[in-house]
Amino acid sequence: MKAYIDQNRERFVNELLEWLRIPSVSADGKYKSDVRRAAEYAQMQLVRAGVDRAEICETDGHPIVYAEKIINPQLPTVLVYGHYDVQPADPVELWDSPPFEPVIKTTATHPQGAIFARGSCDDKGQVYMHIKAFETMVKTANLPCNVKFMIEGEEEVGSANLATFVKNNKTKLKSDVILISDTSIIAHDVPSIDVGLRGLSYVEVEVTAANRDLHSGVYGGAVANPINVLCEMIASLKDKNGHITIPNFYSDVMELSKAERADLNRAPFDLSAYKKELGIDDIMGENGYSTLERTGTRPTLDVNGIWGGYTGEGSKTVLPAKAFAKISMRLVPNQKYEKITQLFKKHFESIAPKSVKVEVRAHHGGEPYVMDTSSVAYQAAAKAMEQTFGKKPIPTRGGGSIPIVAMFEKELGLKSILMGFGLDSDALHSPNEHYGLVNFYKGIETIPLFFKHYAEMIK
Numbered sequence: 001m002k003a004y005i006d007q008n009r010e011r012f013v014n015e016l017l018e019w020l021r022i023p024s025v026s027a028d029g030k031y032k033s034d035v036r037r038a039a040e041y042a043q044m045q046l047v048r049a050g051v052d053r054a055e056i057c058e059t060d061g062h063p064i065v066y067a068e069k070i071i072n073p074q075l076p077t078v079l080v081y082g083h084y085d086v087q088p089a090d091p092v093e094l095w096d097s098p099p100f101e102p103v104i105k106t107t108a109t110h111p112q113g114a115i116f117a118r119g120s121c122d123d124k125g126q127v128y129m130h131i132k133a134f135e136t137m138v139k140t141a142n143l144p145c146n147v148k149f150m151i152e153g154e155e156e157v158g159s160a161n162l163a164t165f166v167k168n169n170k171t172k173l174k175s176d177v178i179l180i181s182d183t184s185i186i187a188h189d190v191p192s193i194d195v196g197l198r199g200l201s202y203v204e205v206e207v208t209a210a211n212r213d214l215h216s217g218v219y220g221g222a223v224a225n226p227i228n229v230l231c232e233m234i235a236s237l238k239d240k241n242g243h244i245t246i247p248n249f250y251s252d253v254m255e256l257s258k259a260e261r262a263d264l265n266r267a268p269f270d271l272s273a274y275k276k277e278l279g280i281d282d283i284m285g286e287n288g289y290s291t292l293e294r295t296g297t298r299p300t301l302d303v304n305g306i307w308g309g310y311t312g313e314g315s316k317t318v319l320p321a322k323a324f325a326k327i328s329m330r331l332v333p334n335q336k337y338e339k340i341t342q343l344f345k346k347h348f349e350s351i352a353p354k355s356v357k358v359e360v361r362a363h364h365g366g367e368p369y370v371m372d373t374s375s376v377a378y379q380a381a382a383k384a385m386e387q388t389f390g391k392k393p394i395p396t397r398g399g400g401s402i403p404i405v406a407m408f409e410k411e412l413g414l415k416s417i418l419m420g421f422g423l424d425s426d427a428l429h430s431p432n433e434h435y436g437l438v439n440f441y442k443g444i445e446t447i448p449l450f451f452k453h454y455a456e457m458i459k
């Protein structure tokens with residue numbers, strides 16, 4: 001298989017670059033037809049790679065690409081999940097090269113080159129490794145079990161339509177395990193496997209004072225300014241220790257045992273390198289927890305955007321009528337996002353002064369996820385990575401969310417193995433997102449080994 005991958009290295013990358021040129025931004029309606037084109041490109045490449053059939057499944061939103069190759073119904077089946085949609089590219093002016101015109105450049109972290117483009121790491125580049133690993137197994141007669149692919153176009157906007165698709169297609173999706181590459185490793189020479197994902201509750205708040213914008217001299221000082229009020233309300237959501245003040249917010253949080261905490265903190269972490277990479281003089285977070293614990297095992301509350309009043313050129317003296325904010329809460333086992341959303345709403349409404357009205361609107365959400373390192377799937381993935389990296393992977397808890405993963409467990413009864421190959425420093429969701437060529441090829445080499453070990457171990 002190594003020889004086949006080596007012979008086709010350039011073609012593999014060029015095909016990915018073509019996919020990256022399609023701006024499949026799921027959040028923005030303006031890209032609707034591009035999102036579909038990206039789905040069709042994946043369908044076409046899956047057919048070329050050797051699936052029995054690949055289809056575009058319509059949803060109320062963007063389509064899902066489904067494909068399968070069943071070599072023998074008696075053999076186990078691996079379901080590969082990923083997403084072909086990407087985050088919006090803005091702020092576009094901060095990109096060194098246009099987000100949908102991929103270029104390969106070397107960096108200090110990627111001396112052998114990295115692909116710069118929106119979606120290169122999250123998640124088209126990682127999905128493409130699966131398509132090419134599958135092609136390699138098929139073309140070299142090394143496919144040891146059945147494969148199903150489910151590649152969605154709405155992960156970055158909450159996967160609402162995928163949830164419906166999964167509930168309605170349980171037979172079609174029947175398999176033994178789900179394999180996902182949409183997370184990171186610690187470093188090129190420090191492989192890791194995510195055994196936890198945080199859940200998410202995402203809300204939008206609207207604070208209204210007077211029934212119209214007012215002259216800030218005529219009324220200022222006598223009528224509430226909703227922006228000032230909103231800022232005070234937000235500031236009160238955390239105390240000086242970085243604890244969230246919403247009553248009962250932590251009631252269901254699973255505290256880790258001493259041993260679990262020690263395990264987690266054994267993962268290599270260089271605080272000064274971390275600060276340097278981010279350009280910060282100090283870190284900030286909940287007292288009593290390390291950085292790895294803060295991102296992997298503790299819930300958060302963060303403002304993602306805040307607006308209101310006059311933000312144009314020059315100045316305008318105005319008491320705005322309204323102020324808004326988008327707020328996300330990352331959740332950990334055993335918090336439930338609907339309960340947290342309700343707790344937030346109740347608390348936020350209760351702290352509003354009478355001088356304003358507040359409205360809390362829930363966006364999407366998802367439950368947290370944890371996986372057991374003693375499972376066959378974890379063991380197979382660990383063995384595969386050990387072969388290609390020359391080192392056993394470290395189980396870690398990434399701070400990100402893939403809300404559909406907990407849903408897969410609930411609806412399909414299947415565990416997902418999170419075997420990602422990106423780096424946290426690859427600028428996912430940021431300007432200049434990139435994906436190392438080394439990571440891309442490493443993934444293509446490792447995935448067939450997972451299939452091999454999993455098929456052998458599950459027997």
Ligand code: BES
Binds near residue numbers: 157399
């Ligand atoms: N691939 C990421 C999640 C991720 C990244 C997990 C790195 C672990 C390490 C995914 O595409 C993502 O961005 N998820 C969103 C969830 C959402 C929009 C509902 C997130 O975490 O913000």
Ligand code: MN
Binds near residue numbers: 083155182
């Ligand atoms: Mn992703």
Ligand code: MN
Binds near residue numbers: 087122156428
């Ligand atoms: Mn993402």
